[in-house]
Amino acid sequence: xxxxxxxxxxxxxxxxxxxxxxxxDKSWASESGIRLSKGxxxxxxxxxxxxxxxxxxxxxxxxxxxxxxxxxxxxxxxTSIDYYDTNGRMIRxxxxxxxxxxxxxxxxxxxxxxxxSGGFGANFIVRWNSDRVVxxxxxxxxxxxxxxxxxxxxxxxxxxxxx
Numbered sequence: 001x002x003x004x005x006x007x008x009x010x011x012x013x014x015x016x017x018x019x020x021x022x023x024x025d026k027s028w029a030s031e032s033g034i035r036l037s038k039g040x041x042x043x044x045x046x047x048x049x050x051x052x053x054x055x056x057x058x059x060x061x062x063x064x065x066x067x068x069x070x071x072x073x074x075x076x077x078x079t080s081i082d083y084y085d086t087n088g089r090m091i092r093x094x095x096x097x098x099x100x101x102x103x104x105x106x107x108x109x110x111x112x113x114x115x116x117s118g119g120f121g122a123n124f125i126v127r128w129n130s131d132r133v134v135x136x137x138x139x140x141x142x143x144x145x146x147x148x149x150x151x152x153x154x155x156x157x158x159x160x161x162x163x
Contacts (some may be wrong), residue, residue: 035136039129044158046083046141048111048118059152060116061145065109065124069101071134076101079127081109086121101137113145126158136160 044065049058069076078101081094094109101107111118126139139158145151 036133037136038131038133040127040136040160041163042126042128042139042158043161044124044126044139044141045156046111046118046122046124047120047143047156048116048122049120050152051120058116059145059147059150060113061143061152062113063111063118063122064142064144065111065126066106066138066140066142067101067108067126067128068106068138069104069134070137071103071130073103074130074132074134075103076128076130076134076137078107079129080125082125083109083111083118084123084125085117086119091117091122124158 046063046065047061048063049060051057052059065081067078067081078095078099083091083094085091099107109124124141128137141156141158142153143156144153
């Protein structure tokens with residue numbers, strides 16, 4: 001009688017184990033940090049300046065938007081790179097036609113320190129796509145500035161958004 005009870009109790013354990021083995025592998029999901037996609041619209045904060053001191057003096061910054069393919073074998077297509085100012089008004093478009101980035105290739109847009117048209121709340125909207133699911137690119141801005149022996153630099157990561 002004891003063996004029968006042991007056997008009956010082990011059936012649910014075996015079934016649960018089998019169920020776990022048949023569930024799809026989620027290792028590609030966000031918990032692992034690996035992101036896959038066929039395309040995205042990405043918002044990237046960009047800072048033409050930051051304010052310093054009690055008088056909130058503007059500290060001008062050069063901005064470099066970087067788009068880096070992280071896929072080892074696929075081409076991604078950058079369909080648009082648009083630059084907006086603090087008020088959300090488009091200042092300029094950087095692509096006349098789509099740009100193909102090969103595996104592990106990069107492209108950039110540079111805005112000089114003296115260009116203050118974007119203001120403190122400037123941003124880029126970057127759109128990209130691919131014919132197949134790929135590792136999502138790294139899209140970020142690097143800001144750097146130096147005045148009177150003082151320097152500042154920082155990175156602002158892009159964030160996927162819905163349109």
